Amino acid sequence: MSRWQPNARGRLEQAALELYTERGFDQTTVAEIAARAGLTERTFFRHFADKREVLFWGQDALMELVTTHIADAPDSASPFEAVRGALRAVGEIFEGRREHARRRQAVIDANPGLQERELIKLASLAAVMAEALGRRDIPQPAAKLTAETAVAVFKVAFDRWISADGNNNLTHVIGDSLDELKALTAGT
Amino acid sequence: MSRWQPNARGRLEQAALELYTERGFDQTTVAEIAARAGLTERTFFRHFADKREVLFWGQDALMELVTTHIADAPDSASPFEAVRGALRAVGEIFEGRREHARRRQAVIDANPGLQERELIKLASLAAVMAEALGRRDIPQPAAKLTAETAVAVFKVAFDRWISADGNNNLTHVIGDSLDELKALTAGT
Numbered sequence: 001m002s003r004w005q006p007n008a009r010g011r012l013e014q015a016a017l018e019l020y021t022e023r024g025f026d027q028t029t030v031a032e033i034a035a036r037a038g039l040t041e042r043t044f045f046r047h048f049a050d051k052r053e054v055l056f057w058g059q060d061a062l063m064e065l066v067t068t069h070i071a072d073a074p075d076s077a078s079p080f081e082a083v084r085g086a087l088r089a090v091g092e093i094f095e096g097r098r099e100h101a102r103r104r105q106a107v108i109d110a111n112p113g114l115q116e117r118e119l120i121k122l123a124s125l126a127a128v129m130a131e132a133l134g135r136r137d138i139p140q141p142a143a144k145l146t147a148e149t150a151v152a153v154f155k156v157a158f159d160r161w162i163s164a165d166g167n168n169n170l171t172h173v174i175g176d177s178l179d180e181l182k183a184l185t186a187g188t
Numbered sequence: 189m190s191r192w193q194p195n196a197r198g199r200l201e202q203a204a205l206e207l208y209t210e211r212g213f214d215q216t217t218v219a220e221i222a223a224r225a226g227l228t229e230r231t232f233f234r235h236f237a238d239k240r241e242v243l244f245w246g247q248d249a250l251m252e253l254v255t256t257h258i259a260d261a262p263d264s265a266s267p268f269e270a271v272r273g274a275l276r277a278v279g280e281i282f283e284g285r286r287e288h289a290r291r292r293q294a295v296i297d298a299n300p301g302l303q304e305r306e307l308i309k310l311a312s313l314a315a316v317m318a319e320a321l322g323r324r325d326i327p328q329p330a331a332k333l334t335a336e337t338a339v340a341v342f343k344v345a346f347d348r349w350i351s352a353d354g355n356n357n358l359t360h361v362i363g364d365s366l367d368e369l370k371a372l373t374a375g376t
Binding site: 078079080115116119120123126140141142144145146148149151152153155156157159160177178180181182184185186 | 266267268303304307308311314328329330332333334336337339340341343344345347348365366368369370372373374
């Protein structure tokens with residue numbers, strides 16, 4: 001029935017971001033996204049559950065990546081060292097995707113419903129990190145404090161990364177932000 | 189026309205929390221809250237815009253308190269010292285209100301829409317703190333890092349406070365949590 005479409009997913013994602021940017025998220029339909037990508041609605045729904053998922057599809061993989069990196073950190077790693085490694089791995093995923101990330105963020109920032117979804121995603125990320133730290137026998141409240149703080153740092157680093165000019169690198173910005181947090185808390 | 193009702197606001201708040209706990213937030217109507225409090229719906233709407241506001245009404249005052257405390261911190265205070273003072277002031281508001289805070293939190297935790305609202309409130313709190321730090325000439329990213337981290341610590345401290353047995357004190361839990369964050373980041 002259906003022909004295989006080379007990189008249909010990427011084309012749909014690109015078309016959706018363009019339309020969300022031009023018209024706004026609420027004003028864009030799946031039919032329009034499919035048409036812009038030169039594909040059918042049916043193909044769209046083979047890749048995404050709905051038009052919101054185009055913006056949030058990587059979440060499960062992100063959680064798994066973070067969980068794995070925290071679990072695999074050396075036994076000698078402190079809680080913050082374990083999350084540092086996990087956040088660096090997240091940073092690497094975004095390598096070369098800054099323009100995409102910037103456009104995605106602009107769409108989210110323009111829509112309160114999407115902002116809520118993004119906040120829930122970050123809260124879930126913190127919960128997953130706290131659980132992974134708990135499995136390393138990090139007691140409470142250290143596990144939750146580390147996880148919530150790590151997500152706070154990630155949020156600020158991500159924002160710096162997409163706002164900055166020049167060819168910067170998210171992994172480096174995350175590392176710098178963690179170092180700055182350490183310097184900021186040291187003086188108190 | 190309307191008689192003055194002694195402590196109508198407090199009675200409505202108490203009645204609403206009881207009903208949200210017993211039946212769930214979505215299943216409770218304003219008419220039922222007013223009836224439980226022995227007041228009219230009209231009186232309810234004189235105090236609250238809707239049934240959600242019963243859970244979130246203190247937000248503007250909270251933002252103002254935090255802004256004022258950061259602005260009034262001594263010139264010599266570091267960014268984290270300034271937010272420490274602000275969070276301690278927030279902690280003092282909750283003095284003697286732990287049972288209320290615990291019941292409110294249970295209602296929120298049971299309802300995804302209310303959880304989103306709570307996350308937005310915390311994100312707004314971080315934004316307000318970052319702005320207040322900016323007015324103290326704290327550069328970026330230090331202002332945002334401090335603000336987002338402070339809210340992360342507050343979240344964990346609040347959770348510890350409402351979960352704990354015994355007569356603990358939110359202001360103390362916040363102070364302890366900030367100290368623990370310092371110790372956690374120092375080792376990295």
